Amino acid sequence: MLRIEQLSLALPYYPRFWRRRFATHLDQLSFSVTAGSVHAVVGASGAGKSLLAHAIMGLLPKDAQLSGSCFFKQTLLDEPRKRALRGRELALIPQSLSALDPLARSQHQVNWAARRAGLPPSPARQAASQALAHYQLDERARRAYPHELSGGMARRVLTAMAHVAQASLVIADEPTIGLDPAQRSRVLDALAALALQGKAVMLITHDLRHALSIADRVTVMREGRCVESADASAFQGTGQMLESAYARALWQALPDNAFNVDTEYAEESRFA
Numbered sequence: 001m002l003r004i005e006q007l008s009l010a011l012p013y014y015p016r017f018w019r020r021r022f023a024t025h026l027d028q029l030s031f032s033v034t035a036g037s038v039h040a041v042v043g044a045s046g047a048g049k050s051l052l053a054h055a056i057m058g059l060l061p062k063d064a065q066l067s068g069s070c071f072f073k074q075t076l077l078d079e080p081r082k083r084a085l086r087g088r089e090l091a092l093i094p095q096s097l098s099a100l101d102p103l104a105r106s107q108h109q110v111n112w113a114a115r116r117a118g119l120p121p122s123p124a125r126q127a128a129s130q131a132l133a134h135y136q137l138d139e140r141a142r143r144a145y146p147h148e149l150s151g152g153m154a155r156r157v158l159t160a161m162a163h164v165a166q167a168s169l170v171i172a173d174e175p176t177i178g179l180d181p182a183q184r185s186r187v188l189d190a191l192a193a194l195a196l197q198g199k200a201v202m203l204i205t206h207d208l209r210h211a212l213s214i215a216d217r218v219t220v221m222r223e224g225r226c227v228e229s230a231d232a233s234a235f236q237g238t239g240q241m242l243e244s245a246y247a248r249a250l251w252q253a254l255p256d257n258a259f260n261v262d263t264e265y266a267e268e269s270r271f272a
């Protein structure tokens, strides 16, 4: 469904106010997300996961330098195509809650997402109501403005918006942050259900444990690079099926895996 080839990204920074330099944030990333599967992208804070999501969706700042290519359904995904497919074939559950319109009620935001995806007014309203109910947003939450929602509720509104878009590729950027365990399983189950319907789901998270609860494949990122792409089943035992020491250390550092953690990465992976 989505193929990423040698994707690199540099963004400008200003060491002096008159001088512009570029820093590399994504370095030659390559991997594929297949239809009907959940592909987790795991890495520590600052690894470049959200930038990767924004690069795929065409939401980078204007002065970004992007190279390499993305293919969606075998066709090159260039910037005009990203714009055309965004909110329709490509849906993003953004990490930042500020993606919600501060002046619109939840119901309206989800309704708008359904309209944008091409549904006529009445089916859009119906789809929005169903999605809001699916994510347990009650009448009060539906009528609330973003500042009246808890973080967990706002995240569920964003998830409902991606849900009604009926996209074939859903990128969920840290969709479970701030959710209690019950809500978290609900969102993860919903993403797994989307994959079962044949959609491609990219789950971005810093939490390998959450990723492994639904992922078929896992790409581990570190400092803008793809350290490893492996089947979720490779994360077992002592991690002997994993190729990179970093992925193995992330796996071994999980609380349930009481192994001798590779000291080189132990400190880092604890915070990943």
Ligand SMILES: Nc1ncnc2c1ncn2[C@@H]1O[C@H](COP(=O)(O)OP(=O)(O)OP(=O)(O)O)[C@@H](O)[C@H]1O
Binding pocket: 011, 012, 025, 043, 044, 045, 046, 047, 048, 049, 050, 051, 052, 061, 095, 206
């Ligand atoms: N618009 C921007 N301009 C310049 N640098 C940026 C911009 N957005 C992100 N960065 C930098 O790029 C790096 C990667 O950021 P990114 O948000 O992709 O990390 P992340 O893996 O999503 O982290 P987190 O888990 O904390 O969300 C960081 O060092 C960040 O400071």
Ligand code: NI
Binding pocket: 049, 050, 051, 095, 173, 174
């Ligand atoms: Ni992020």
